[in-house]
Amino acid sequence: MSKKKLSRIDLQKMKTEGQPAAWITAYDFPTAQFAEAAGADMILVGDSLGMCVYGYSGTVPVTMDQCIVHCEAVRRAAPNTFIIGDMPFLSYQVSVSEAVYNAGRFHKEAGVDAIKLEGGNRVCDQIKAIADGGMLVMGHIGLTPQSSGQLGGFKAQGRTAETAKAQIDDALAIQEAGAFALLVEAVPPEVCGIIRDTLTIPVYSIGAGVEADGQLMICSDVLGQFQAFTPKFVKKYENIGDKCIKAFENYFAEVKDRSFPAEEHTYKMVDGELDKLQKLLK
Numbered sequence: 001m002s003k004k005k006l007s008r009i010d011l012q013k014m015k016t017e018g019q020p021a022a023w024i025t026a027y028d029f030p031t032a033q034f035a036e037a038a039g040a041d042m043i044l045v046g047d048s049l050g051m052c053v054y055g056y057s058g059t060v061p062v063t064m065d066q067c068i069v070h071c072e073a074v075r076r077a078a079p080n081t082f083i084i085g086d087m088p089f090l091s092y093q094v095s096v097s098e099a100v101y102n103a104g105r106f107h108k109e110a111g112v113d114a115i116k117l118e119g120g121n122r123v124c125d126q127i128k129a130i131a132d133g134g135m136l137v138m139g140h141i142g143l144t145p146q147s148s149g150q151l152g153g154f155k156a157q158g159r160t161a162e163t164a165k166a167q168i169d170d171a172l173a174i175q176e177a178g179a180f181a182l183l184v185e186a187v188p189p190e191v192c193g194i195i196r197d198t199l200t201i202p203v204y205s206i207g208a209g210v211e212a213d214g215q216l217m218i219c220s221d222v223l224g225q226f227q228a229f230t231p232k233f234v235k236k237y238e239n240i241g242d243k244c245i246k247a248f249e250n251y252f253a254e255v256k257d258r259s260f261p262a263e264e265h266t267y268k269m270v271d272g273e274l275d276k277l278q279k280l281l282k
């Protein structure tokens with residue numbers, strides 16, 4: 001039996017009932033199929049695809065068109081999963097009307113269920129306008145990779161009383177602006193716990209500890225595919241990178257020693273046709 005796609009109401013109920021939502025990023029058809037089969041509550045088509053799929057050193061170069069193409073593939077693969085499109089850098093910062101237009105593109109062209117954008121107070125006008133346009137918006141605070149330059153790198157946030165208070169203020173402003181949920185990245189668990197208990201909307205963690213209404217992880221980290229660096233909060237559940245290298249090495253070796261392809265990997269001629277061909281070739 002296929003699983004039922006969660007709605008905003010289901011996610012809110014999970015918070016009320018203390019059931020954590022388990023979600024993951026996916027960028028392509030096979031990974032999204034596996035995520036849905038494994039029972040993901042939500043899938044984020046993160047702009048982390050810039051680093052995990054395209055090999056950029058950050059998320060800033062990622063474009064709207066790249067995000068739409070990846071969201072379309074994920075939507076096709078996971079029709080019964082709540083899918084969130086991630087607004088890339090410059091798709092919502094320039095003006096409120098561009099933010100609404102680009103959020104709409106994710107819905108019209110890729111069939112997402114919600115979008116996510118980064119930032120606190122400074123993006124509340126965009127959040128309000130997108131929500132007023134009838135779309136579900138998730139906020140994202142703490143370590144916001146698109147502004148990692150301003151933050152001085154991919155660094156944990158909210159580690160002092162003053163900066164933690166600023167995160168809590170941002171969280172409240174995002175809820176007030178009309179976001180249906182909030183993602184908190186790389187802040188201490190105590191700070192995420194206060195935000196979770198203060199807000200009525202679901203508050204999810206990536207690298208912000210267990211005191212949250214659910215957890216997000218990057219698929220490439222969970223699978224051990226992403227090689228560039230490993231953030232402190234990552235737990236690798238597999239080492240697909242090593243497995244891929246081993247499989248490719250075995251394949252190349254069998255090509256070199258001619259043990260691949262074997263008979264079972266080849267097609268047979270129709271009975272009697274080889275003799276006929278040989279006569280034709282005389």
Ligand code: KIV
Binds near residue numbers: 044047048049183
């Ligand atoms: O792009 C992404 O995958 C994200 C996570 C880092 C939260 O925004």
